[in-house]
Amino acid sequence: MEASMRSELTPTNQRQTRRNPAWNGLVAFGAASLLALMAGSAIAAEPTAIPVTDSTFKCLGEMTKVRHFFVDNLNGDTKATIAVAEKGSGDYPVGSVVQLIPGEAMVKQPKGFNAATRDWEFFELDVAKEGSTIRKRGFVDVVNRFGGNCFACHVKARPEFDMVCELEHGCDPIPITRRMLAAVQKSDPRCAMPAMTEDDQQALKELDEVLKTMTMPAAAPKQGT
Numbered sequence: 001m002e003a004s005m006r007s008e009l010t011p012t013n014q015r016q017t018r019r020n021p022a023w024n025g026l027v028a029f030g031a032a033s034l035l036a037l038m039a040g041s042a043i044a045a046e047p048t049a050i051p052v053t054d055s056t057f058k059c060l061g062e063m064t065k066v067r068h069f070f071v072d073n074l075n076g077d078t079k080a081t082i083a084v085a086e087k088g089s090g091d092y093p094v095g096s097v098v099q100l101i102p103g104e105a106m107v108k109q110p111k112g113f114n115a116a117t118r119d120w121e122f123f124e125l126d127v128a129k130e131g132s133t134i135r136k137r138g139f140v141d142v143v144n145r146f147g148g149n150c151f152a153c154h155v156k157a158r159p160e161f162d163m164v165c166e167l168e169h170g171c172d173p174i175p176i177t178r179r180m181l182a183a184v185q186k187s188d189p190r191c192a193m194p195a196m197t198e199d200d201q202q203a204l205k206e207l208d209e210v211l212k213t214m215t216m217p218a219a220a221p222k223q224g225t
């Protein structure tokens with residue numbers, strides 16, 4: 001398990017980035033924080049993954065809500081993450097966590113992990129009262145429980161939006177309304193007191209109907225060169 005997670009987190013474009021002098025500076029900088037994080041167990045020349053485990057994820061209500069979604073930062077740089085989210089465009093800082101619903105999350109890994117996803121790692125979670133369990137994680141090949149490939153949809157956001165879809169960033173629309181999303185957010189079982197109203201219950205019923213017929217792209221589009 002650990003070994004497979006490791007290989008998944010190995011940068012794909014490492015050889016190429018090693019030749020870039022600017023990158024060497026970043027690596028040197030990263031190596032210092034890496035030592036602090038991992039007590040010297042990793043290879044210093046590689047960008048180190050921000051460790052993400054089941055316990056990384058929490059009740060959405062404990063994150064910061066910006067418009068209709070939730071953000072956090074695993075490096076403690078929450079202010080910078082909120083600033084990009086509020087601005088609505090630009091690159092999210094390393095460590096950013098973005099969630100729309102309890103069961104799906106994006107985490108920004110350090111530069112060099114995956115050029116295609118702009119270093120976003122996609123997660124699908126099982127959530128329960130007891131907490132979160134990571135069902136799937138990865139970069140271009142994570143498929144959600146509805147058969148949709150995260151990357152295939154999110155890559156369609158225009159470059160200035162850093163893979164964040166919202167409603168008008170260029171992603172194909174999903175048939176799930178903001179009202180339904182709000183109800184799903186409130187039903188997060190990890191939160192101490194989910195505050196569901198009757199209208200939320202109704203919205204969840206409508207969502208069930210939508211999910212019965214919803215189709216999603218299962219594979220990432222062919223990447224250009």
Ligand code: HEC
Nearest residue numbers: 098099100104105122123144148149150153164165166167
């Ligand atoms: C069918 C296309 C599609 C798939 C598949 C998909 N998403 Fe999204 N996602 C969207 C759209 C569209 C939105 C914006 C919805 C809105 O704002 O109402 C969104 C919103 C989000 C957001 C909130 C930030 C944003 O981009 O607006 C996160 C986080 C997210 N998705 C993560 C994931 C993860 C993780 C997966 C896979 C496990 C995934 N998504 C699969 C289309 C998709």
